[in-house]
Amino acid sequence: MQLIYEKSVPGRRGVRLPASDVPAAPELPAALRRQEPAPLPEASELDVVRHFTSLSRRNFSVDTNFYPLGSCTMKYNAKALEEAAKLFAPYHPMVPLLPHGASFSQGCLGLAYELGATLAEITGMDEVTTQPMAGAHGEMTGIMLIAAYHEAKGNRKKYVVVPDSSHGTNPASAAMVGYEIITVPTAPYGDMDLDKFREVMTDEVAAVMMTCPNTLGLFNPHIQEICDIAHDHDALMYYDGANLNAILGKVRPGDVGFDVIHVNLHKTFGTPHGGGGPGSGPVGVKKQLVPFLPAPRIVKYDDGCYGVDAPAHGSIGRTSGFFGNFGVMAKAFAYITMLGRDGLIQVSEQAVLNANYVMSRLKDVYDLPYDQTCMHECVFSAARQVKNGVHAIDIAKFLIDKGYHPPTVYFPLIVKEAIMIEPTETESKETLDAFIAVMREAAELAESDPAVFAEFPKTMPVTRLDETKAAREQNVCYFGC
Amino acid sequence: MSTASYCPNTPEEVREMLAAMGASSIEDLFRPISPALRARSFDLPEGMSEFEMLHRFEHLAGKNAQHLSHFVGGGYYDHLIPAVVDHLSGRAEFYTAYTPYQPECSQGTLQALFEYQTAICRLTGMEVSNASLYDGGTALAEAAMMALRITGRNRLVIDGAVNPFHREIVRTYLANLDVELVEIGPKLGMEDDLRLRATIDDATAAVLVQNPNFFGSVSDFRRLAADAHAAGALLVVSAYPVALGLVESPGAMGADIVVGDGQSLGNPLSFGGPSFGFIASRKEYIRNLPGRIIGETVDKKGERGFVLTLQAREQHIKRHKATSNICSNQGLCALRGLIFLSSLGTQGFAELARLNYDKAEYAKKVLGAIGGVEVMNGGATFNEFTVCLPKIAEEVVVALLRKGIAAGVPLGLHYPEMERCMVVTVTEKRTREEIDTFARHLEGILCS
Numbered sequence: 001m002q003l004i005y006e007k008s009v010p011g012r013r014g015v016r017l018p019a020s021d022v023p024a025a026p027e028l029p030a031a032l033r034r035q036e037p038a039p040l041p042e043a044s045e046l047d048v049v050r051h052f053t054s055l056s057r058r059n060f061s062v063d064t065n066f067y068p069l070g071s072c073t074m075k076y077n078a079k080a081l082e083e084a085a086k087l088f089a090p091y092h093p094m095v096p097l098l099p100h101g102a103s104f105s106q107g108c109l110g111l112a113y114e115l116g117a118t119l120a121e122i123t124g125m126d127e128v129t130t131q132p133m134a135g136a137h138g139e140m141t142g143i144m145l146i147a148a149y150h151e152a153k154g155n156r157k158k159y160v161v162v163p164d165s166s167h168g169t170n171p172a173s174a175a176m177v178g179y180e181i182i183t184v185p186t187a188p189y190g191d192m193d194l195d196k197f198r199e200v201m202t203d204e205v206a207a208v209m210m211t212c213p214n215t216l217g218l219f220n221p222h223i224q225e226i227c228d229i230a231h232d233h234d235a236l237m238y239y240d241g242a243n244l245n246a247i248l249g250k251v252r253p254g255d256v257g258f259d260v261i262h263v264n265l266h267k268t269f270g271t272p273h274g275g276g277g278p279g280s281g282p283v284g285v286k287k288q289l290v291p292f293l294p295a296p297r298i299v300k301y302d303d304g305c306y307g308v309d310a311p312a313h314g315s316i317g318r319t320s321g322f323f324g325n326f327g328v329m330a331k332a333f334a335y336i337t338m339l340g341r342d343g344l345i346q347v348s349e350q351a352v353l354n355a356n357y358v359m360s361r362l363k364d365v366y367d368l369p370y371d372q373t374c375m376h377e378c379v380f381s382a383a384r385q386v387k388n389g390v391h392a393i394d395i396a397k398f399l400i401d402k403g404y405h406p407p408t409v410y411f412p413l414i415v416k417e418a419i420m421i422e423p424t425e426t427e428s429k430e431t432l433d434a435f436i437a438v439m440r441e442a443a444e445l446a447e448s449d450p451a452v453f454a455e456f457p458k459t460m461p462v463t464r465l466d467e468t469k470a471a472r473e474q475n476v477c478y479f480g481c
Numbered sequence: 482m483s484t485a486s487y488c489p490n491t492p493e494e495v496r497e498m499l500a501a502m503g504a505s506s507i508e509d510l511f512r513p514i515s516p517a518l519r520a521r522s523f524d525l526p527e528g529m530s531e532f533e534m535l536h537r538f539e540h541l542a543g544k545n546a547q548h549l550s551h552f553v554g555g556g557y558y559d560h561l562i563p564a565v566v567d568h569l570s571g572r573a574e575f576y577t578a579y580t581p582y583q584p585e586c587s588q589g590t591l592q593a594l595f596e597y598q599t600a601i602c603r604l605t606g607m608e609v610s611n612a613s614l615y616d617g618g619t620a621l622a623e624a625a626m627m628a629l630r631i632t633g634r635n636r637l638v639i640d641g642a643v644n645p646f647h648r649e650i651v652r653t654y655l656a657n658l659d660v661e662l663v664e665i666g667p668k669l670g671m672e673d674d675l676r677l678r679a680t681i682d683d684a685t686a687a688v689l690v691q692n693p694n695f696f697g698s699v700s701d702f703r704r705l706a707a708d709a710h711a712a713g714a715l716l717v718v719s720a721y722p723v724a725l726g727l728v729e730s731p732g733a734m735g736a737d738i739v740v741g742d743g744q745s746l747g748n749p750l751s752f753g754g755p756s757f758g759f760i761a762s763r764k765e766y767i768r769n770l771p772g773r774i775i776g777e778t779v780d781k782k783g784e785r786g787f788v789l790t791l792q793a794r795e796q797h798i799k800r801h802k803a804t805s806n807i808c809s810n811q812g813l814c815a816l817r818g819l820i821f822l823s824s825l826g827t828q829g830f831a832e833l834a835r836l837n838y839d840k841a842e843y844a845k846k847v848l849g850a851i852g853g854v855e856v857m858n859g860g861a862t863f864n865e866f867t868v869c870l871p872k873i874a875e876e877v878v879v880a881l882l883r884k885g886i887a888a889g890v891p892l893g894l895h896y897p898e899m900e901r902c903m904v905v906t907v908t909e910k911r912t913r914e915e916i917d918t919f920a921r922h923l924e925g926i927l928c929s
Contacts, residue, residue: 001588001592003592003595003596003599004596004823005596005599011828012826013826013828013829014563014565014823014824014825014826014829015563015565015824015825015829016829017561017825017829017832017833017836017909018561018836018909020835020836020839020840021912021913021914022839022840022842022843022913022916023839023843024839025838025839025842025843026842028699028727028728028838028861029860029861031701031703031729032699032700032701032728032729032861033727033728033729034725034726034727034728034729034730035729035733037726037827037828037830037831038600038603038604038725038726038730038827038830039603039827040600040603040822040823040825040826040827040830041822041823041826041827042826042827042828043823043824043826045563045565045824048565048569048820048823048824049565049568049569051823052569052572052593052820052823053569053572055588055589055592055593056569056572056574056575056589057574057589058587058588058589058592059574059575059578059586059587059588059589059590060574060578060583060586060587061573061574061575061576061577061578062573062577062578063573063574063577064573064574065586067578067579069579069582072579074579075487076487077576077577078485078487078531080485080531080534080535082571083535084534084535084538085751087535087538087539087541087542088542088545088751088752089749089750089751090749090750091542091545091750091751091752092549092551092553092557092559092750092752092887093557093750093752093753093754094553094554094555094557094887094890095546095549095553095882095887097555097894098553098875098878098879098882098887098890098891098894099875099876099878099879099891100879100882101882104545104546104549104882105545105546105752106544106545107541107542107543107544107545108545108752110541110544111541112752118525121522121523121524121525122523122525124520124521124522133615133616133619133754133755133811134615134807134808134809134810135808135809136796136806136807136808136809137615137619137806137807139806140806144653144656144657147656147657167797167808168795168796168797168798168799168800168803168808169796169797169806169808171796171800171801172796172799172800172801172803172805172806173806174801175801175802175803175806176626176654176805176806177657178657178658178659181800181801218513219513219514221513221514221515223518224517224518247514248523249520249523250511250514250519250520251514251518251519251520252520252521252522252523255518255519255520255521256518266809270487272576272577272813273576273577273578273579273580273809274575274576274578274811274812274813274814275575275576275578275579275580275581275587275590275593275594275812275813275816276579276580276581276590276594276612276613276773276809276810276811276812276813277613277755277809277810277811277812277813277814278615278754278755278757278809278810278811278812278813278814279809280755294653295649316653316656317649317650317652317653317656318618318646318649318650318653319619319650319653320615320616320618320619320650320753320754321556321557321616321617321618321619321646321647321650321742321753321754321756322557322646322752322753322754323752323753323754324753324754325615325754325755326751326752326753326754326755327749327751327752327754327755328754328755330538334534334535334538336525337526337528337529337534337537337538338484338485338528338529338530338531338534339484339485339486339528340484340525340526340527340528340529341523341524341525341526341527341528342484342527342528343484343485343486343528344523344525345523346486346488347488349507349510349511350488350490352507352510352511353490353495353498353499353507353510354490354498356502356504356510357498357501357502359502360501360502360503361501361502372513373510373512373513396583397585400583400585400586405583405586406583408582411797425487425488426487426488426489427489428489428490428494429490429494429497429498457585457586460585460586460588461585461588461784461786462584462585462588462780462784462786463585463780463781463782463784464585464780464781465584465585465778465779465780465786465787465788466778466779466780466781467778467788467790469778469779470776470777470778470788470790471776471790471791471793473776473777473778474609474764474767474776474790474791475776475777475778476595476598476609476610476767476774476775476776476777476790477595477598477599477602477608477609477610478595478596478599478777
């Protein structure tokens, strides 16, 4: 399909702006004035509509396809959430920061505050900041809070401990805050090796970052013990909330001993993923970390009004321009408001039911390296199919031709040829049965006609793409007219 | 019955599923979690239908002041958004997809982001762009860290006229790293950039400036770029994208890395987010860019297609050695930016910039004519300018807010020595009538 720049016709116009109602001002000095206008697409409004509508049809999405992308919680995004967020589109974030401005923004400040308070109850933490704009941003914020805590106490800390099954963002976030990383291997039973963990724990460890349930979809039965060991060294426990969808109302990380948590509103709380973002990654903390929370801090006064507090003395400072991805926060608060207590508990129960159902119906045809009751997702290996030359990526491409977005493949890194399936609670048994049938068909085909996989996908606008060429040539910008 | 639920399985289906896996109840599946670990509380209200929720949210939104006349900017701007932006970005095939890991079934997102990267390069005068960062402030912090990596140096110089919030974000990002951050006291314009230029030394990784700066002044950074380059340092420019329809591109002025906030390109105010940050650079620095990058390639049949490229920089491969921890970005907001730019086109975008400039110049003249009000910017401005008042600006701003006018950012918030000054923003949305009304009320308040 042509680029919109290639469809451009010099002189063609799209949307028109209002005519000016003021006199034309003298020109900017020549040294400051743009010499060549930025060459943008020149298209009619209909050209633009056709172009982007055509592009949209070259995508799989939750609304068009089952999308069991493990670790990403691709649940249905209720349409009412979009309507809820639009209600807050016209409000400027500077207004409450102006002197006495908070009284002009009570609706927005109230929403952000009440969302934070609700997330604190859901996760068992004492206070939540909604500033972080994605999960990884929340991780970085959380680790900064931990660094500030240790600095205030005069602790000398150098390391952050992560299990080898962790999301790549965990070590990357800790490294951005200046920590060295210690990686602990996974034991044969599917959780961080407890003996190895004990060995690496010293007083120089600042934090332990855990995903629970972990990226194998397993709930760590030793989690309390891990928290205790960490706390013995005054290391704080960080909870990666990517998998919170499994435990709503069942477990609260704060009750178990975690000190800091981020939640992904775009995963657990039903906001759309936007083709890569925007997300939102609020961070919850226990009391001892509250003084370090980022600015601005939204507060509720005794009279029920909301305000913006001056940052506390120890605050880590500002991590986003204003109040985080407010539009995403509004959607998540709408989701929580609609589902309520029982609805959220049902989310986790049905998510876990769906994942276990898929796992039980596929484990005779795919290797299941950690064969236990899973939580909201399950991780198979294509090792058996690889013997016939069919890899996880080949099965993924077969699924595309069958109309399914593939599961996450090759993650977690500790499972060879990993196929990570997260069905989510919003999929019906019929959808799961159809998906299971296609996965079984893939396994059979891998036995009967493995060579055929190289051709998949055949039904998409493009066949398999040459990623080496892309990396070598680095054409990331169109240089034509 | 009135609670919304998006779980479709009927009780009968649940029974069938449990039977198929040999479990007796859903609670059975949670048995790996011992009772000692179970939630001690989950005290949330009952749910409700979408209709009741929306009713409640309308009430909540109504608690904000309605229909303010916005002359306030500070990094976020009240611009027009063509209807096509909402409609096209509202196609669920875009907004309910995720990161395009599987390129064959994600060509829509991938091609759109390639076109977005192209638009950013063309606006900024750069050669390569990523597929978006969180916002303008974090993009500046990422650019600072990128400059540290490229040069292997550990000293940064930042102009005090860079948006104070963005400077705060840079400070927060660098707080735990072994980096010297030198902040140069604010100047209203670059008429005298000697102090900034004099601060560059052989240990400096980059100089960070903003154009137009926080006070609204538009500057020529060519001399600064030359000095930085002579010392082996990079020039990082934070740019306001709408200004790039009229003001010379940072690339043409010698910038090495250009960042900014894309909110003004088709994203609503939405109380500060989501918008998107952009980052673009010279091609030689592409491997040091943070975040996702889309690259062009071909498929097995030689057809053009697009993929995530240079992923070996990223956290899911490199883990703690990645160029950044960013995973989710602001893809949908970047798509909105591309649709916005496409619907206006070359000429429309230049006209948009011109409208902003003309209206701000008109407002400058009208406000500057009020007794005791002085326009502080010596040189050129775009759509923001700084005025000094005969009263404390915060008090004036409060009085105007009560009249439905968000007059500007009082500078005392950020620069205690400038408590009588405020920055006024005039976008294309402000009518001559609104500007005149603003001036009338301001005059009334100053006389009282």
